[in-house]
Amino acid sequence: MLVSSGTTTESVWFQFFYCDMEESEDVPKDFIKLKSEKLSVDEVSELVVSPYCGAVSLFIGTTRNNFEGKKVIHLEYEAYTSMAETEIKKICRDVRQKWPSVKHIAVHHRLGVVPITEASVIIAVSSPHRAESLEAVMYCINTLKASVPIWKKEIYEDEYSWKENKECFWANSEK
Amino acid sequence: MCQPLASYWLGHTHHVKLAGLRCETLSVPREITSLQLWEEIVKVHPRLALIRDQVVFAVRQEYVLLGDQLLVLQPGDEVAIIPPISGG
Numbered sequence: 001m002l003v004s005s006g007t008t009t010e011s012v013w014f015q016f017f018y019c020d021m022e023e024s025e026d027v028p029k030d031f032i033k034l035k036s037e038k039l040s041v042d043e044v045s046e047l048v049v050s051p052y053c054g055a056v057s058l059f060i061g062t063t064r065n066n067f068e069g070k071k072v073i074h075l076e077y078e079a080y081t082s083m084a085e086t087e088i089k090k091i092c093r094d095v096r097q098k099w100p101s102v103k104h105i106a107v108h109h110r111l112g113v114v115p116i117t118e119a120s121v122i123i124a125v126s127s128p129h130r131a132e133s134l135e136a137v138m139y140c141i142n143t144l145k146a147s148v149p150i151w152k153k154e155i156y157e158d159e160y161s162w163k164e165n166k167e168c169f170w171a172n173s174e175k
Numbered sequence: 176m177c178q179p180l181a182s183y184w185l186g187h188t189h190h191v192k193l194a195g196l197r198c199e200t201l202s203v204p205r206e207i208t209s210l211q212l213w214e215e216i217v218k219v220h221p222r223l224a225l226i227r228d229q230v231v232f233a234v235r236q237e238y239v240l241l242g243d244q245l246l247v248l249q250p251g252d253e254v255a256i257i258p259p260i261s262g263g
Contacts, residue, residue, distance in 0.1 A: 061263050077262070079262070080233070080255055080257070082236060083233055083236040083255070084262070086236055109262060109263075120263070121262070121263050141263055144262055144263045145260075145261075145262060145263040147238075147260075148260065148262045148263070149233065149255075149257055149260055149262075150260060150261070150262025150263070151258070151260060151261050151262070152261040152262065162258070162261070163261035164258075164259035164260070164261055165259070165260055165261050165262070165263070168259045168260050168261075170230075170231045170238075170240060170259070171229060171259035
């Protein structure tokens with residue numbers, strides 16, 4: 001809203017913008033990290049907590065110890081890192097379009113060796129009411145599995161296998 | 176007119192073994208379809224033909240399917256060969 005009373009349009013706009021920045025310290029933020037260290041649920045949820053939000057929803061992807069009867073020793077993750085971050089940013093942008101009340105989004109994915117039962121991915125979303133953050137978290141993990149260039153290798157006792165998500169948008173699900 | 180790409184990059188180490196490399200520079204026409212680009216790469220690394228049905232390109236970090244899409248490449252552009260993903 002602009003008030004004309006002898007001031008120029010530019011200076012009124014500047015004042016309006018400046019006041020808005022001072023009052024709004026809880027600007028919606030995306031926290032995206034790919035790292036080789038152990039992920040922390042506490043750290044990720046604290047990133048998205050907000051006094052304006054009554055809900056924080058979380059997804060934790062952990063590593064199972066078996067696949068088709070074979071014992072999994074550990075997992076190894078690789079990424080096309082720069083593009084993975086870009087694709088996760090796109091997911092965050094899409095979340096905000098679909099659920100405008102979402103406040104903060106955090107996506108942490110581990111790279112390198114991930115031991116069994118440890119988290120490979122943690123996603124946290126905050127929103128004023130629970131429906132939006134619950135739906136947004138589900139959307140984030142489903143879309144991540146379809147489009148973010150990260151690869152998982154399962155290490156068994158005698159061999160290893162590069163996995164392929166059924167969600168991968170270009171791969172045939174029937175081979 | 177041919178100009179070098181910065182690199183093409185193979186999705187993960189499995190395919191490094193197929194092609195014997197991770198990353199190299201290739202000279203291609205400035206305007207080229209994604210399928211033609213694939214064929215140029217396979218000329219240099221024939222064993223990559225084995226994975227043709229499983230991969231997509233990422234050109235300047237945007238996904239491009241192998242097909243008729245016309246690419247306009249600048250010197251230094253990075254093209255990645257992306258095998259099926261398994262993050263999350």
